Amino acid sequence: MQEVDIPLTRLDDEARSSLGSGSELGGSELGDAALGGPELERTLGLWSGMAIVIGTMVGSAIFSAPGLVLAAVGSVGMSLALWVVGAGVSVCGCAAYMELGTMLPRSGGEKEYLDRAFPRPRALLPFVFSLASLAISSPSGLAADAVVTGTYVLYAATGRPAEHAAWAQRAIGVGVAVFCAFAHAFCVRAAIRLQTALTLAKVLVLVLIVAVGFGSGLHAGTRGFGDAFAGTSGHPRAYASALFKVFFAYSGYTALNYSIDELRSPVRTLPRAALGGLAATATLYVLTNAAYFAVLDAEAVRGAGTAVAGVFFGRALGPLFGQRVAPLLVALATLGNVLCGMFSASRVVFSAAREGYLPGGAVLGAVSRFQSPLAALALTCALTVLFIVTPPAGEAYAFLVDIGGYPQWLFYALAVAGLLVMRRTHADLPRPFRAWHVANAVTLATAAFMCVVPFVPPESPAGRIPYWAAPVAALAFMAVSCGLWYVQVVVRRGLERAHKGSPLFQ
Numbered sequence: 001m002q003e004v005d006i007p008l009t010r011l012d013d014e015a016r017s018s019l020g021s022g023s024e025l026g027g028s029e030l031g032d033a034a035l036g037g038p039e040l041e042r043t044l045g046l047w048s049g050m051a052i053v054i055g056t057m058v059g060s061a062i063f064s065a066p067g068l069v070l071a072a073v074g075s076v077g078m079s080l081a082l083w084v085v086g087a088g089v090s091v092c093g094c095a096a097y098m099e100l101g102t103m104l105p106r107s108g109g110e111k112e113y114l115d116r117a118f119p120r121p122r123a124l125l126p127f128v129f130s131l132a133s134l135a136i137s138s139p140s141g142l143a144a145d146a147v148v149t150g151t152y153v154l155y156a157a158t159g160r161p162a163e164h165a166a167w168a169q170r171a172i173g174v175g176v177a178v179f180c181a182f183a184h185a186f187c188v189r190a191a192i193r194l195q196t197a198l199t200l201a202k203v204l205v206l207v208l209i210v211a212v213g214f215g216s217g218l219h220a221g222t223r224g225f226g227d228a229f230a231g232t233s234g235h236p237r238a239y240a241s242a243l244f245k246v247f248f249a250y251s252g253y254t255a256l257n258y259s260i261d262e263l264r265s266p267v268r269t270l271p272r273a274a275l276g277g278l279a280a281t282a283t284l285y286v287l288t289n290a291a292y293f294a295v296l297d298a299e300a301v302r303g304a305g306t307a308v309a310g311v312f313f314g315r316a317l318g319p320l321f322g323q324r325v326a327p328l329l330v331a332l333a334t335l336g337n338v339l340c341g342m343f344s345a346s347r348v349v350f351s352a353a354r355e356g357y358l359p360g361g362a363v364l365g366a367v368s369r370f371q372s373p374l375a376a377l378a379l380t381c382a383l384t385v386l387f388i389v390t391p392p393a394g395e396a397y398a399f400l401v402d403i404g405g406y407p408q409w410l411f412y413a414l415a416v417a418g419l420l421v422m423r424r425t426h427a428d429l430p431r432p433f434r435a436w437h438v439a440n441a442v443t444l445a446t447a448a449f450m451c452v453v454p455f456v457p458p459e460s461p462a463g464r465i466p467y468w469a470a471p472v473a474a475l476a477f478m479a480v481s482c483g484l485w486y487v488q489v490v491v492r493r494g495l496e497r498a499h500k501g502s503p504l505f506q
Contacts, residue, residue: 044256044263046273053255053277055199056344058206058284059141059337060148061249061401063330064306066289068398071302072242076293077228082239083289086246087282089446092439094253094278096416098271099435103422105270107261108351109254110415116426117418123357123495125414127485128478130352132407135383136477138345140404141248142380143387145337146173147400148306152331155310159323173388176335180342181381185372191339198336205333206284208326209309212316213291233459237467240453244405245398247450249285251408253278258344267432342380349376356494391465402470406454407478413447416440 044052070079100113114125150172183191233239256263256274263269292301292308295316304311313326350373353364368374391399420440422429454471488494 044259044269044273046269046276049256049263049269049273050277050280051196051199052259053253053274054203054281055195055336055340056252056255057250057277057281058199058202058333059249059252059341060145060334061245062206062285062288063309063334064148064151065245065249065401066292067301067304067306067308068245069242070298072233072238072245074231074233074238075229076298076301078232079242080228080286080289080293082242082246083286086243086250087278087286089247089442090250090253090278090282091275092436092442092446093412093416094274095433095435095439096419096443097254097257098274098433099431100415100419101257101260101270101274102267102432103429105260105266107257107259109257110411113415113418114411117421118414121485123489124482124485127357127489128481129411129414130348130357131481131484132411132474132478134345134348134352134380136474137404137408138341138348139380139383140387140400141251142177142338142341142345142384143173144248144400144404145334145341146176146384146388149173149176149331149334149338151306152310152327152334155307155327156324156331159314159319170388174385176338177342177381177384177388180335180339181346181377183339184343184346185368185374185377186370188370188372191343195336195339195343198332198339201329202333202336203284205309205329206288208329209312210284210287210291213288213294213312216295216316235459236449236453237456237458240450240456241398241402241458243450244402244454247409248401248405250278250282251405253281255344271433342377342384346373346377346380349373349379356497357488359488359492359494361494399465399470402454403474406451406471406474409447409450410474410478413444413451416443416447 066079069082070076073079073082104112104116106112110129111126114129115123118125147169150169153172154168180191183194253274256270260266260270263273292312295312296304296308300311300315301308307327309330310323310327313322316322317326349358349364352358353361353376358364363375364373364379366373366375387400419435451471455468458467
């Protein structure tokens, strides 16, 4: 797998004005004329782009979420069906983002698309998206991955699921977050090499699960497929809860939309790399879930909680490798996701500060003598730790996935709606790839379901966190962000006064 060294983006006043809502640039090359300075080096080709998509998508969810999905929907057959549905919906969403990315081939993702599609009030939606991403979606996802890393470290240490050690899992999770931030702050190149190696390890662990599962199934017969749809839930809330976990696993197919400036031949490479990476990951996900049920019965998967991969290896490979070595491999795989996520999330903070979306751009938008966004990494790490320690013990993972997924689906819907708006308002922009009408309809319908159904009371409330806590918290934060937008953009004129960045601690 090719090592990628992603430089920090430097935007100045000319770049902001030329890439703002009044810009009419399109096509595949946005050179010096668009950016007002040297281009980022285009180092990513088809295979390295696919590696980024796969590395971003494959995280803790495939090792921990299958038990939660089964517990929500009640049957093995429906659980597997939702992973297939998740793949199909993700392909539809990916098609929309391929049209957006090839129509506006510049880094920034939703921030750029929303700014072009909805220019009034000025920068409101890009501002709210940036704050929701850096303060909710990114750190909550990192926290979920860090907690699962702690789960599998304890599993490897004790040889059994450590469900009783929720605070120990969190303590290890905090250590993981701090380690990843420290590595990217002071050992940039070494950290990138490590995350490249761990991305390969994640894929190899999934391949091992599939091979072991199907080998065991052929030898001893499948365990979890008897009467596959018995006990299927009919409550819509159950499916919303399960789909948040499934879509959390599939999130990441938009990764290249945030780094288009670094793709070689982006108009050609983006669709092939994004769809190729998604197809490979979806295939591995469906086969991995089938492998779990080939070895474990439904009760074992449901009872495993977030340690389903560990229980799987213990049953299939015995106490030594299955309960000691394999959980450690899974822990390294989820560590790799935290390492990748810490890198990209800190760049969101760094970029938002430089562009004027955050106060304190002189600090948060500064580059240290180690060539890293030190203050942005510190803030990302602090928010991740906050999400690790705040939710009640034992319910942290599900809550973190739900609170991070809710704003994500709102902005998916807004991005696809913006795509449809721009087909009318910017009909002259080149569209090398055009998303299918049915794909846009599926994405919008799924987003509506995911945003409305979380407010439907469950059949049997469980746990200390109210069912409405995650969506209400996400919506409340976005409402507060609108007030912060008025202060930062309208009153303080932050976009005009944005700090260009200066070396820090030199």
